[in-house]
Amino acid sequence: MARDDESATGLGHADMGHFVRNGGERCRECPLAECSGLHHHALEVREWIASFRKGEVHYDRGEQVFVQGTRPPYLFTVLSGVLMRTRLLEDGRRQIINFMFPGDFLGLQAAVDGEMGHSVEALTRVTLCAFARTQFFELVTQQPRLSFDLTWLAAHEEAALEEHIVSLGxxxxxxxxxxxxxxxxxxxxxxxxxxxxxxxxxxxQGQIADMLGLSLVHTNRSLQALRRLGLVDWKLTSIRIPDLAEARRFARLDGSSQTLRPYI
Amino acid sequence: MARDDESATGLGHADMGHFVRNGGERCRECPLAECSGLHHHALEVREWIASFRKGEVHYDRGEQVFVQGTRPPYLFTVLSGVLMRTRLLEDGRRQIINFMFPGDFLGLQAAVDGEMGHSVEALTRVTLCAFARTQFFELVTQQPRLSFDLTWLAAHEEAALEEHIVSLGxxxxxxxxxxxxxxxxxxxxxxxxxxxxxxxxxxxQGQIADMLGLSLVHTNRSLQALRRLGLVDWKLTSIRIPDLAEARRFARLDGSSQTLRPYI
DNA sequence: AACGTTCCCTGTCATTTGACATAGCAGCGC
DNA sequence: GCGCTGCTATGTCAAATGACAGGGAACGTT
Incomplete structure (x- = not known):
């Protein structure tokens, strides 16, 4: 309970996020290196990044990595697992903003503002690569390539939010x-x-509802309808889409322009 | 009509955006310098920016600055006027993503991807400051301060979209x-x-409807209700909010953390 | 075995929002 | 004056979505 506050700052131990203080030497075994969807840096840049690495954190499902309104000491790159960004209204309504996957960068808002405008919660067991918030712009601005990549990630996150806005609207x-x-x-x-x-x-289904701005009940019924239609089979622990192209057509999504994502 | 295509690229003349080719010498009279809500750069940085300026463009209300899916040769900073970003679905549905004000930067997605994921349309007569897309990263990455500012703008745009998602959801x-x-x-x-x-x-009201994901009719009725309640008096050409704090409470908006915006 | 928890599912009814049709009103060119 | 056009306003009805209440399966704990 004395640790309760730390969980909000990415410093928690044991029950709420486990911090392992180890430096760049672990970067040789970076799990992201095997990920085919990512753009990998030149050795020189990787070593530059490694020199800023502060360690590794683990969180279990349901634990909060960032809490809305706090000033986290660390920023992270997702090494494994999935998380979600959420925003709360004072009266308890919750909106899930987006989901985060390996390679994504966490805490950009805190990097420029100091303070988080949303919370981040782990959806699976996750491993995060930690950087000090105060060193972040040293890390990024002194390597033009990283500065570009950061902007790339921000612009693409913006595009993802746009798509979500189109959905909701x-x-x-x-x-x-x-x-x-x-x-x-x-x-x-x-x-x-x-x-x-x-x-x-x-x-x-409650999380789906909070992401899509629907009631839990309506979410449930709509999921069943999609299952009957054979479009999407969404169960508690898995999502299966029999025909991706048909699903795209149904939702009027335009073709995804497959490019490799950078990561830091 | 031979020029039709150019309007989509920020190169149009006369009827669709008027390009004035003049360089950094005009930056001494930059209209943004008088804007109290902005963070102004040191002289040295301003001159660096000025050396990249390609000219000035004007658009009238209703004209398109960017068209979704095209590759614009120029990126812009808004010098005066207001614009909106919109996204179209194939079946004609339109979603307005956000509005842009003086100091905002246009075309970040094109800067990293080459291609625009949305359109941008002028809501008033606007003046834009033009930079070459191909020079953009030269401009931004060689000045750490500008790199920071660009990230700042991207992060804050992201926060604005988050807030919009909360609204819609x-x-x-x-x-x-x-x-x-x-x-x-x-x-x-x-x-x-x-x-x-x-x-x-x-x-x-049609634009409000497309921004908020509501039908035109419902938008009309809700606007009337708000007028009756004395919360917001929104007319075709103006928006008046009698009591800003009360309006904030009504919509459950948290206090705006007033910081100066950078611009490029 | 009993209990508590979490999640998925269903029924019924209320509310919000949308669709369609129509009218008014100001501006504008002629 | 006239006929346009773009915008705001209303009425009526239908569809989408939400609120509330409750049941049932799975699973871990005692």
């Missing part, structure tokens, strides 16, 4: 679900989390 | 409208477009 419940399922499965494919096209990820 | 029609009105008036105050707290900007 223009698509009905079923279209939204299909759009979300396609997005998740696609990211799963890119990061090796969806062997044989089935994403193994446990998302509750 | 969790707030009902009236709350959404109040939230949008507060956002617009606040940005108007920061950029000198809202003398005496009344934002002079013509936004049609």
């Amino acid at each position: 223009q698509r009905n419940a079923r279209e939204r679900m299909v759009a979300l399922a396609v997005f998740l499965v696609q990211r799963g494919l890119d990061t090796g989390l969806a062997p044989e096209g089935v994403l193994q990820l446990t998302v509750t | 969790q707030r009902n029609a009236r709350e959404r409208m109040v939230a949008l009105a507060v956002f617009l008036v606040q940005r108007g105050l920061d950029t000198g477009l809202a003398p005496e707290g009344v934002l002079q900007l013509t936004v049609t």
